[in-house]
Amino acid sequence: MTPENQQLIDARKPIIDHLKVELIKRLNLPLEPADIHEDVALLGSGLGLDSLDALEIVLCVENAFQVTIADNNIAVLRSINTLVDFVLEQKKGGVVTP
Amino acid sequence: MRPRVVVTGLGVVSSAGVDRQAFLETVAAGRSCLTQVNDPRYQPSLRVMAGLVGKLPQVPGLPPDWPALDRFVQLALAAADQALRQAGVAPAGMGCRMGAVLGTCSGPTTLIEEFYQAALDGKAELSDGQAFRMSYGSAVRALARVFSIGGFTSTVTTACSAGITAIGTGADLIRSGLCDAVLAGGADAYNISTQIGFDGLKAPSDGPSAPFSKPTGLCLGEGSAFFVLERFDCVKQRGGSILAEVLGFGTSNDAIHCSSPDASGTGQSLAVVRSLEDAGLDRDRVGYVNAHGTGTLANDKAETKAIRRVFGDKAARLPVSSQKAVFGHTLGAAGALEAAATVLCHEKGVLPPTANFTEAREGCDLDYVAKAGRPWPDDSRGHVWIKESFAFGGHDASLVLGAAQSAEPDRSSPLPLARVCIAGIGLVTSAGAGREAFLRLLSSSGPTLSECAPPGHVPFRAALVPDELDPALERRLGLRRMDKAGALGTVAAHLALVDAGIVLRPDVAAGVGLYLGHSSASNAAEASFVPDLLRNGYVLQSVAEFPFVVPNATAGTICRSLGLRGHNAAFCFGDGAGLMSVLAGAVAIQNRHTSMLLAGAVDVLTQRGWGVPLPDGGQAPAEGAVFFLLEEEEHLRQRGGRSLGHIGGLAVATHAGGSWSQRPAADTVRSVAELALRQAGMDAAALGAACGPAASLLGHVTLGVASRMGLAQACDPLFELASGLFASSPFPRTLLGSLSTRQGLTASVILDSLFQEGS
Numbered sequence: 001m002t003p004e005n006q007q008l009i010d011a012r013k014p015i016i017d018h019l020k021v022e023l024i025k026r027l028n029l030p031l032e033p034a035d036i037h038e039d040v041a042l043l044g045s046g047l048g049l050d051s052l053d054a055l056e057i058v059l060c061v062e063n064a065f066q067v068t069i070a071d072n073n074i075a076v077l078r079s080i081n082t083l084v085d086f087v088l089e090q091k092k093g094g095v096v097t098p
Numbered sequence: 099m100r101p102r103v104v105v106t107g108l109g110v111v112s113s114a115g116v117d118r119q120a121f122l123e124t125v126a127a128g129r130s131c132l133t134q135v136n137d138p139r140y141q142p143s144l145r146v147m148a149g150l151v152g153k154l155p156q157v158p159g160l161p162p163d164w165p166a167l168d169r170f171v172q173l174a175l176a177a178a179d180q181a182l183r184q185a186g187v188a189p190a191g192m193g194c195r196m197g198a199v200l201g202t203c204s205g206p207t208t209l210i211e212e213f214y215q216a217a218l219d220g221k222a223e224l225s226d227g228q229a230f231r232m233s234y235g236s237a238v239r240a241l242a243r244v245f246s247i248g249g250f251t252s253t254v255t256t257a258c259s260a261g262i263t264a265i266g267t268g269a270d271l272i273r274s275g276l277c278d279a280v281l282a283g284g285a286d287a288y289n290i291s292t293q294i295g296f297d298g299l300k301a302p303s304d305g306p307s308a309p310f311s312k313p314t315g316l317c318l319g320e321g322s323a324f325f326v327l328e329r330f331d332c333v334k335q336r337g338g339s340i341l342a343e344v345l346g347f348g349t350s351n352d353a354i355h356c357s358s359p360d361a362s363g364t365g366q367s368l369a370v371v372r373s374l375e376d377a378g379l380d381r382d383r384v385g386y387v388n389a390h391g392t393g394t395l396a397n398d399k400a401e402t403k404a405i406r407r408v409f410g411d412k413a414a415r416l417p418v419s420s421q422k423a424v425f426g427h428t429l430g431a432a433g434a435l436e437a438a439a440t441v442l443c444h445e446k447g448v449l450p451p452t453a454n455f456t457e458a459r460e461g462c463d464l465d466y467v468a469k470a471g472r473p474w475p476d477d478s479r480g481h482v483w484i485k486e487s488f489a490f491g492g493h494d495a496s497l498v499l500g501a502a503q504s505a506e507p508d509r510s511s512p513l514p515l516a517r518v519c520i521a522g523i524g525l526v527t528s529a530g531a532g533r534e535a536f537l538r539l540l541s542s543s544g545p546t547l548s549e550c551a552p553p554g555h556v557p558f559r560a561a562l563v564p565d566e567l568d569p570a571l572e573r574r575l576g577l578r579r580m581d582k583a584g585a586l587g588t589v590a591a592h593l594a595l596v597d598a599g600i601v602l603r604p605d606v607a608a609g610v611g612l613y614l615g616h617s618s619a620s621n622a623a624e625a626s627f628v629p630d631l632l633r634n635g636y637v638l639q640s641v642a643e644f645p646f647v648v649p650n651a652t653a654g655t656i657c658r659s660l661g662l663r664g665h666n667a668a669f670c671f672g673d674g675a676g677l678m679s680v681l682a683g684a685v686a687i688q689n690r691h692t693s694m695l696l697a698g699a700v701d702v703l704t705q706r707g708w709g710v711p712l713p714d715g716g717q718a719p720a721e722g723a724v725f726f727l728l729e730e731e732e733h734l735r736q737r738g739g740r741s742l743g744h745i746g747g748l749a750v751a752t753h754a755g756g757s758w759s760q761r762p763a764a765d766t767v768r769s770v771a772e773l774a775l776r777q778a779g780m781d782a783a784a785l786g787a788a789c790g791p792a793a794s795l796l797g798h799v800t801l802g803v804a805s806r807m808g809l810a811q812a813c814d815p816l817f818e819l820a821s822g823l824f825a826s827s828p829f830p831r832t833l834l835g836s837l838s839t840r841q842g843l844t845a846s847v848i849l850d851s852l853f854q855e856g857s
Contacts, residue, residue, distance in 0.1 A: 026642055030578040051358055055299060056642040063639055071300060 015065075015084045018098040022060050027053050038080040046079075061087065064098040099514055100273040100689070102330035104502075105342040107185025109177035109283075110438050112321030113149035114425040117180065122442040126471050128451035130423050132306045132317045137290050139636045146302045149319025149426025150288055158244045164758050165227040168206035171237040173322035173431070174285035178241055185326035186338060187279055190246035194751040194770070197249035197277040198241050199268045201260025201284035203429035203489075203648060204292050205234035205253075205619065205670075207628075211291055213706060214629045217553055224555065226759055226840075232706060234619040234649060234670040235841050237285060242754045242842065249277050250750040251843065252678065253670040254430075255619055255649040257489035258390070259349075260284055261323070261433030262497050263667050266347030266373075267682065268327045274515060274688045276750065278332050283324030284434040291631050292429075293318055298641030299357060301394050307427075308454035309391035309398060309420040310462040316393040319426020323434035342441045343500040345482065346377025348691070351612070351657040351666040352492030357645035358396050359488055363404030365663060366390075369494035370408045370486055372665070376691065377482075377498040381409055384416065384498075385479035386449060388440045389466075390488045391420020392427050397488065399461040406464075417475075419467040423453035433487035437497060440483050444501055447474050490645050491654025493666055515688040519734050519741040520849065522598025522727035523820050524590040524698075527807055528561035528720055531568050531589050533597075533824070540801075540821055545808045547718050552625075552705040560703060561720035561808035575659055581622045581646065582721075584655030587614065587700040590723035591656050594696055598727040599739055604661055611664030611686065611695035612657055615679030617811040619649035619670040620707035652700055665691035672841030675699045676724055677790075677815035681845055683728045684745045693733035698725035699812035707811075720808025724816040742823050743833065743849030747777030753842035762844040768795040771836055774846035780832065785848075787825065789818035790836030792846055798834075801825075823849070 020033040023042075027049065040046045043054060054077050058069045061083055067090040069076055076086045108118060113131040115121030124131060132147040157175040160167070178198075182189070189196040209231050216222045230236055235253045242251050250271050254264040261284030268282030296302055296318065303315025333340060350372065352365030359366065374381055390401055406413045421439050428435055443450040448471040455468040474480050481501040488494045525532065528546065529539040539545060545561035563586055572578060575592060577585040591612065595602055602610075623646035630639055645651065650668035657666065665686055671678035676699030683697030700723040734741055749770045753762040762770075771792035775782060782796045793800035803817045804810075810817065819835040831850070838844040 026640055028579050028581075028642075050355060052299070052356065052642060052645060056640060059298065059638065059641055 103269040103272045103344040104340045107181040107326030109180025109324045111177045112425040116155045125439045126448040128453040130453045147317045168209045169287035170285045174237045177322035178324040181324040181326050194249040195278040197280040198247045198251045199264040199282045200238040201254040201264035201430045203257040207289045242752045246754045248754045251752040255668045256493040257648040259487035259489040259493045259495040260430035262487040262495040269344040270689045274685045279328045284431040285322035286429040286431045288320040295644035298638045307393035309393040310466045311455040314395045317426045319428040321428045321431045323438040340502045345500045346373040346498035348372025349495045353657045359400040363400045366404035366494050367407040369496040373496035373498045383482045386483045387418040388485045389420045418464045419452045437485040491650040517731035518684045518687045518745045520743045521729040522594045524593030524725045526586045526590045526723040539807045563721040583652040583700045583702045586723035587656045588659045590725045591696045594725040594727040607661035608663045610662045611692040613679045613683040613697040614653040614668045615675030615699045616670045617675045618707045620704045623647045625705040673839040674815040674837035675812040693730040695728045696725045701810040717804040717809040720810040722810040722813045724813045744851045746850040747774040747848040749773035750845040767844045771846040778848040786831045788834040791838045792836035
């Protein structure tokens with residue numbers, strides 16, 4: 001593994017962990033963090049979350065990382081990984097802590 | 099034959115006017131009264147508009163010993179006063195023949211916020227007076243006191259459809275013979291935490307709202323409207339003037355989502371179709387639809403689809419309009435205010451326009467009476483109108499109204515009242531789910547008590563329902579993502595259906611209704627959402643709980659989990675709400691809104707609901723849930739079901755005088771019980787057994803289940819009735835259930851021909 005890849009993984013991990021814990025708590029999901037794969041679809045057929053849950057996820061990410069998700073940017077909400085991509089992209093170069 | 103119901107008085111208070119004349123001129127002209135919200139607590143980045151009333155007109159005063167009540171009560175008093183003056187009825191002389199039904203969404207939320215702020219500051223006052231001020235039932239109690247209304251009083255809490263449901267419920271009370279007149283309407287005050295919740299749902303529009311047009315989104319508002327409803331023959335007899343007629347009422351539940359409407363418009367169209375069936379009118383008779391028309395993308399599109407579903411090809415030529423761009427979305431008052439707008443505009447001969455309409459939005463392709471009003475169609479179709487309202491919790495409601503011209507005596511009378519039986523009972527207590535656990539607790543020396551200390555409370559002991567009820571039920575009913583009230587209610591409702599032998603196939607569930615009664619209307623979501631906002635300086639941290647803050651959320655959860663789409667409502671009745679819910683449910687079946695309806699209550703520990711030390715006997719508070727499956731007798735016979743008892747008589751009165759916390763006098767409790775007995779065609783001597791406060795007054799010993807299981811505020815009278823029904827042999831031939839509450843209500847119900855079949 002290249003040092004760049006390791007750096008990328010290290011940057012993603014705290015965001016992933018934070019999001020999983022927050023989603024379980026906020027959405028009252030009967031799951032453990034390890035049960036949520038980073039690529040599983042959050043809405044619809046994956047975790048089965050709905051439009052209200054989607055708004056909650058938006059608030060959760062916006063408040064934790066001081067970013068803004070536009071109303072029509074549904075693609076960002078596809079999975080934990082797409083959320084992490086978005087946060088890192090928005091915070092390019094900066095330190096990301098929840 | 100059921101009596102016909104006409105409107106003889108109207109009162110309105112809104113940003114479009116605080117009297118009928120000003121309101122009519124503004125609405126008919128389609129003048130938008132939305133203004134910028136300037137609240138220092140509100141985030142400056144969120145610039146929204148709303149329909150605000152400003153200074154209230156002089157309202158009839160409450161006695162000086164009453165605590166200061168919420169603004170929504172003041173709005174209600176002002177509108178009700180206008181309505182009663184116009185009708186010229188004198189409630190004081192009518193005793194229990196006059197009732198009042200008030201619909202509200204946010205109720206006393208401003209005072210509730212103050213309470214949570216005080217709790218955060220460690221200064222929460224949990225006196226009886228404070229609890230009363232924060233009760234959703236405070237407004238109807240104030241109406242009863244100020245205007246001397248002594249009959250059936252209740253608060254409908256179906257959020258944004260509450261106004262319509264209150265008027266429909268009021269009409270049902272008259273049609274079932276319980277009342278000769280009912281003051282019915284809705285009231286809601288503008289409130290910053292409600293606004294922020296809607297902001298979180300991305301519901302508000304950017305600028306003034308424009309239903310079915312652009313921009314999308316809603317503006318909130320505040321206001322109140324009341325109707326005086328009367329029996330047609332009573333009005334004729336006293337020579338009163340008729341403004342309109344209530345021809346039909348129908349409701350449904352989407353059973354899909356807690357806040358979003360069913361995108362297909364199915365649930366909404368069901369409510370409209372049911373209201374037309376209730377009116378006995380063909381859809382071709384309808385000449386105008388007053389839409390819910392909030393302005394949101396989801397509502398306007400679904401509503402347009404629903405109207406097309408009901409009216410087919412004819413929908414394109416049917417005028418449809420919304421007044422929410424004029425005075426905002428007034429939530430629980432909306433249905434009543436918009437129904438009032440319809441009646442007043444018809445009188446003036448103007449179809450009320452949809453204000454702020456510029457161009458039609460995608461998916462919105464009806465005749466929305468854009469921008470300016472136009473002459474009302476002059477044919478007979480112009481005399482029949484639909485007013486529809488839809489709400490969080492999936493609660494849809496529709497009224498069919500008719501012009502005064504239609505109120506001639508030659509209209510064919512609807513079907514006679516249906517007979518109502520109890521077909522099943524579902525119970526959840528601190529001993530667990532089901533009848534066995536209930537009976538075990540009944541024969542015990544008392545419940546197991548747990549230490550409780552919600553924030554701001556003096557610690558106390560209570561009989562709590564265990565969190566893990568039954569793993570099989572939890573999986574089957576999907577309880578794990580629900581809050582406790584939703585889970586307990588779902589289990590009790592499911593058990594009542596099982597007890598009645600109902601197999602809940604989707605087609606069956608679509609016809610089963612649900613009435614849920616609350617004691618104080620407080621819930622876990624409120625206790626989390628509101629303090630969270632306060633702690634964070636009114637900056638929203640979480641929105642998932644906002645749709646569950648409304649008191650009908652529990653009813654919505656139960657309907658969703660079981661797929662129930664039949665006749666539907668939620669009420670705040672105060673103590674013993676479960677029994678009142680059964681009485682209201684019986685009235686709904688008598689009026690043939692459905693042939694099967696679950697009626698009951700849920701009690702769970704909440705920060706605000708359990709604060710007040712209980713004055714009665716000192717029993718520990720208890721959690722629980724109970725549902726009775728009520729069924730039309732003919733339906734029960736046809737499916738070969740078993741009746742636990744036929745509802746032979748019911749009577750309700752409200753203590754209109756005195757203090758806000760006064761229970762009805764013993765004489766009133768007894769006379770209401772005797773009235774119910776007379777209705778059932780029997781005298782007190784023939785009564786087999788009795789429960790509740792009327793029991794000892796009629797010479798019977800009551801079991802007093804609270805001493806064995808703790809006092810579940812809302813469920814208790816139904817637990818009593820259930821224990822009476824399960825009592826060991828010899829089975830009583832007849833059973834009386836009763837209650838008297840700190841909110842001034844007393845009620846009695848007679849169950850007869852017990853165990854008639856299959857026993």
